[in-house]
Amino acid sequence: MSSSRCKNVVLLGATGSIGSNTLRVLRQHRDKLNLVGVAARANYKELAQICAEFEVKHAALGDASLYPEAKSEFSSDVKLTCGQEGLTELSTLPEADIVLVAVVGACGLRPTLAAIEAGKDIALANKELLVLGGAHVIEAAKRKGVRLLPTDSEHNAIFQCLEGHPRSQLDKVILTASGGQFRDKPLDYLKQVTPDEATRHPNWSMGPKITVDSATMANKGLELIEAHWLFGLEPARLEVVIHPQSVVHSFVQLIDGSILAQLSPPSMTFAIQHCLLYPDRAPGVESSTDFKEVFSLDFRPPDYERYACLKLAYDALETxxxxxxxxxxxxxxxxxxxxxxxxxxxxxxxxxxxxxxxxxxxxxxxxxxxxxxxxxxxxxxxxxx
Known part of the structure; x- marks a missing residue:
């Protein structure tokens, strides 16, 4: 496909935090990106507004039980489908060039595999897909010759750092983690943590589930498993380091000892735009890191007593x-x-x-x-x- 024409984008998970940041990128680059299909799990009012704003003609609602009440919210020229069948139909639209998968959980697996079989490039913002079905997703992508473009900031950083370097030169990757909102609290404090406290992240604006996952570092465990599939690395070549500022999104260490890093402010718009425009680049939605400002970058190893979920993820990956x-x-x-x-x-x-x-x-x-x-x-x- 020529990079001179608009890429047609399907967005699965349009009303979550990844979806809202994707819409910001789409608004910035209307001359380069064209939204042709959108899906949400249950928020059909917002989904209808997105269809109206971007003149989208194809929409899907993950929760099929809401279809009867949702239909009246959409204009007559929008085709609204529902359930797994609807998500699959959306992800295989003939006019689509790339499908950004931002739905949460295992419900995105079959629509993603269907999109791959239909020859669509995949911008992957769903950790669970590779954790649940990594072998099947990777095999299908290789067989169909489609791109799997990682949209998590950590994996996107690794992807960018590896460009121009053959995999034979790669020693290991080091995923950075903020450590969550309780990284400096006494261990006894964790016994009394409330859901309200656990859903307030110091750096990132994310949904409740992933914010809790950040606090337990289960999210970093999922990212380890995802990195294993994306980059073909065994557990011994995957490391995690605590980096409270969330400016360095990951490191790549090459066999000669050189370490490459990718830096940007803690916003998902950078990784999302990189995937959607790949291999092209354009001015971003937000300003980048300003080195005229004084700031510091700190790193330390994770404590498995504090982050038991991370150790369990390593164990699962080894098994x-x-x-x-x-x-x-x-x-x-x-x-x-x-x-x-x-x-x-x-x-x-x-x-x-x-x-x-x-x-x-x-x-x-x-x-x-x-x-x-x-x-x-x-x-x-x-x-x-």
């Missing part, structure tokens, strides 16, 4: 097979129960550890087996502790 999928599903349910005040903050890693120890995973599971294990894990995680 392989279905273990990463179990980690992901157990964490999703544990965080949901914490947000609903059914569990304490420190119960989140306990639930994950219980599920990892109690569910028999397959060493090379099929996609259907993974989905079944995912469902089984969620059932167990809802009832323990």
């Amino acid at each position: 392989g097979g279905a273990a990463p999928a179990i980690f992901n599903a157990a964490n999703e349910i544990a965080v949901d129960r914490f947000l609903n005040k059914e569990l304490g903050f420190l119960d989140i890693p306990r639930v994950i550890g219980h599920c990892l120890g109690g569910i028999a995973g397959k060493s090379s599971p099929t996609l259907d087996q993974l989905i079944s294990i995912d469902a089984e894990t969620r059932t167990i995680a809802r009832s323990c502790y």
Whole structure:
């Protein structure tokens, strides 16, 4: 496709934090990017507003039960679909060039695989897809010759640092983590953490689930697993470092000892724009880091007693097979129960550890087996502790 014409974009997950930042990028580059399809899980009023603003003719609602009441919100020239079928239809629109997958959880797996089979490039902002079905997604992308463009800021940083360097020159990657809002609190303080406290991040504006994941560093565990699939690295070549300022988004260490880093302010617009315009570049939505200002960058290793979820993620990655999928599903349910005040903050890693120890995973599971294990894990995680 020539870079001189607009890229047609499908956005799955238009009303979340990634979606809202994507819309900012689209507004900035209307001459380069054209929104042709949008999806949301349940917020159909906002979805209808997005369709009106960007003149989108194809929309999908993940929660099919809301379809009857949602339909009247959309103009007559918008085709509204729902459920997994609707997401899949949207992700395979013939006119689409790239699909940005920002829906949360496993519901994006089949639409993403369908988009790959249809030859669409994928901008991936859903960690769970590779955690749950990494082998299947990577194999499909290679077979169809489509690009998997990582939209998480950490993986996007690695992707940018690796450009021009053959993988044979790569020694390891180092993912940075803010450490969340409790990184400097005494360990005893974590026993009393409330959902309200855990959903206030010091650097990033994100949804409740991922903000809690940042506090437990389960999100960094998911990113380790994602990096394993994206860059073909075993656990020993994947490291994590605490970096409170969230300016350095990741490091790449080459075999000669040189370390490359990618820096930008803590905003998702930088990574999103890089993926959507790739391989081209254009002025960004926000100003970059200003080195005329005085600031410092700090780094320290993570403490596994404070961040038990990160250690569990390493263990799951070492175990392989279905273990990463179990980690992901157990964490999703544990965080949901914490947000609903059914569990304490420190119960989140306990639930994950219980599920990892109690569910028999397959060493090379099929996609259907993974989905079944995912469902089984969620059932167990809802009832323990």
